Amino acid sequence: MNKPELLVTPVTIDDILPLAKAGADAFVVGEQRYGLRLAGEFDRETVKKAIDLGHSNGKKVYVAMNAIFHNDKIEELKDYIQFVSETNADAIFFGDPAVLMTAREVAPDMKLHWSTETTGTNWYSCNYWGRKGSTRAVLAREINMDSILEIKENAEVEVEVLVHGMTCMFQSKRSLLGNYFEFQGESMEIENRKVQENMFLHDKERNNKYPIFEDENGTHIMSPNDVCIIDELQDLLEAGVDTFKIDGLLKSPEYLLAVTKAYRKAIDLFFEDPDLYEGQKEEFLSQIEAIQPPNRPLDTGFFFKETVY
Known part of the structure; x- marks a missing residue:
């Protein structure tokens, strides 16, 4: 088994180094003009700085271009993708085929991660986009654990799963x-x-x-609760899911840092000894419950049940 990448969405540029030290392996940054539901706004200058900071600490940095584009922005994509390529970003997150087609034209070596948040529900779709040029599929939040494991078993691309944070309802x-x-x-x-x-x-x-x-x-x-499966990671880890995402949307830097540390410890403990993780997983959950805002209950999303939201 390979350790999954722990992917975090920072709120500001100042979060990069603390989160890197806390155990994050990769980051997603970008600006709302091209990226959807970002935890923080990163203009071109801060995108470049984030990539430099990440790479200098052995971390990967991805740039979000997963917005739904209308005709008025199509002409901008070429320039932005060229910028992202020149900054040596590790990949671009996309949902719109316009990004894929433009990237093929201006940055054919740029890695692409297919990220729609809603339609990554089966392995055929993952492999379809993989054959078009994507190296990773970000799975939908609305599918259960059995479906995730089946997709991972049959996917020809890397698989990314949200393990912590809020989800978009509408x-x-x-x-x-x-x-x-x-x-x-x-x-x-x-x-x-x-x-x-x-x-x-x-x-x-x-x-x-x-x-x-x-x-x-x-x-x-957004959902009224936060997904948290720090005590239910074993099946995903055993299946070899490639990336665990912690979403920092509408979260404070302090909260995001504490959650990242907890998931880092949980993942590392499992690879040290699965039985040790099994014995301490409730403690990891309690640590997050202790810092969870009272108006944001924790649940397991759609992993094990049909939620009401």
Whole structure:
């Protein structure tokens, strides 16, 4: 068995070195103009700096270009992909075929990771995009453990799975909140890079609060709970899943650092001795529960059950 890559989405450039020391193997950075639901905004200067910092510490850095593109941005893709290639990024995350086709033209050696968040539900799809040029498939959040293991068994590409963080329940390309406030005759600044802790959709019947934020890609409604499977990693590790992702979206740098340390210890302990991991996995879960915000309960997402969100 090979150890999975521990992939983390940093909030700011200042998170790179602490997260690297905490055990992160790779990072995803980018700017909202091209990337979808990023934990932090990285312009070209900070993308380059993040890659330099990562590489100088033996870490990989990927650039997100997984937004859904309309005609008005197509002409920009060539220039941005050339920039990403020149910075020596380790791969580009994409969902739109326009990125793949443009990369073939201007940066044919650039590695590509297929990342749609919704349609990576079977190994045929993973292999289809693999044969088109992708080296990795990011699996959907809505599939269960058995499906993940079956995909890994049959996939011709690397497989990435979200192990910690919130998931997106709904996205609209429209700025629904901004349009509503404008209709009401009020002004509202919508900026994803400001942590919008007070923007929620309330579900009184289930006593849930669904975080909402808007950026250049539209309106996003997120899950009320955070996925956490630090105590359920054994099947994924034994199956050889290639990458475990910790999503830092709407999380503080301090929280992200603590979670990264916990998953690093859990993974390393399993490879030292699976029985030791089995004996301490509840302790790892308790460590995360201790720092978890009270309004963000932990659950196992769709890994073992059908959730209500």
